[in-house]
Amino acid sequence: xxxxxxxxxxxxxxxxxxxxxxxxxxxxxxxxxxxxxxxxxxxxxxxxxxxxxxxxxxxxxxxxxxxxxxxxxxxxxxxxxxxxxxxxxxxxxxxxxxxxxxxxxxxxxxxxxx
Amino acid sequence: xxxxxxxxxxxxxxxxxxxxxxxxxxxxxxxxxxxxxxxxxxxxxxxxxxxxxxxxxxxxxxxxxxxxxxxxxxxxxxxxxxxxxxxxxxxxxxxxxxxxxxxxxxxxxxxxxx
Numbered sequence: 535x536x537x538x539x540x541x542x543x544x545x546x547x548x549x550x551x552x553x554x555x556x557x558x559x560x561x562x563x564x565x566x567x568x569x570x571x572x573x574x575x576x577x578x579x580x581x582x583x584x585x586x587x588x589x590x591x592x593x594x595x596x597x598x599x600x601x602x603x604x605x606x607x608x609x610x611x612x613x614x615x616x617x618x619x620x621x622x623x624x625x626x627x628x629x630x631x632x633x634x635x636x637x638x639x640x641x642x643x644x645x646x647x648x
Numbered sequence: 649x650x651x652x653x654x655x656x657x658x659x660x661x662x663x664x665x666x667x668x669x670x671x672x673x674x675x676x677x678x679x680x681x682x683x684x685x686x687x688x689x690x691x692x693x694x695x696x697x698x699x700x701x702x703x704x705x706x707x708x709x710x711x712x713x714x715x716x717x718x719x720x721x722x723x724x725x726x727x728x729x730x731x732x733x734x735x736x737x738x739x740x741x742x743x744x745x746x747x748x749x750x751x752x753x754x755x756x757x758x759x760x761x762x
Contacts, residue, residue: 568750575756575758576755576756577652577738577739577740577753577754577755577756578691578738578740578751578753579753580750580751580752583750625749626749636683636691636693636740636751637690637691638690638691639690640690
């Protein structure tokens with residue numbers, strides 16, 4: 535799986551858009567970008583994933599650069615409940631035996647400020 | 649809504665005790681996983697299972713065993729608990745063979761071995 539680099543921490547004012555960057559310059563053509571988050575003392579939660587097109591769901595938007603070497607997760611109107619550690623993961627999408635584990639890096643600790 | 653339920657949020661056990669951690673998912677997922685999460689070490693895979701009665705070792709299987717007698721239930725067993733097994737334990741599940749490979753996590757069990 536390709537290595538990812540994220541800033542260790544970020545702050546965002548409540549109600550504003552939170553933009554979380556991720557660098558993955560060694561990404562391969564068959565690797566997707568996944569985002570998870572982990573709220574304190576809870577299990578990780580899947581947010582969104584994408585290959586090369588921008589994606590949006592009810593939780594967030596994912597913007598992937600044209601060269602696919604970086605991406606940005608956007609929380610459009612951050613609330614206090616969005617305070618969490620956000621993990622960017624790059625990996626192949628198909629479930630092959632022995633290849634299923636998720637490898638979380640250190641992520642970005644996002645703090646939403648009232 | 650997707651649901652992975654772990655039997656206990658907090659557990660305190662004594663050294664040498666046999667410990668059972670239970671996980672149930674209601675999504676008819678083939679894959680189930682047990683991870684442990686420790687500060688500075690991220691998520692580490694202990695065991696996973698891709699079918700009933702099937703199991704595969706992850707990165708750190710020593711001191712653990714698993715059981716999967718029914719598709720929805722995956723148990724983690726600490727045969728003789730030791731203090732270095734004090735950790736947060738996370739169960740996850742995912743569908744097999746689809747291009748999404750998204751893992752859904754339980755809330756976690758924080759185990760303390762005294």
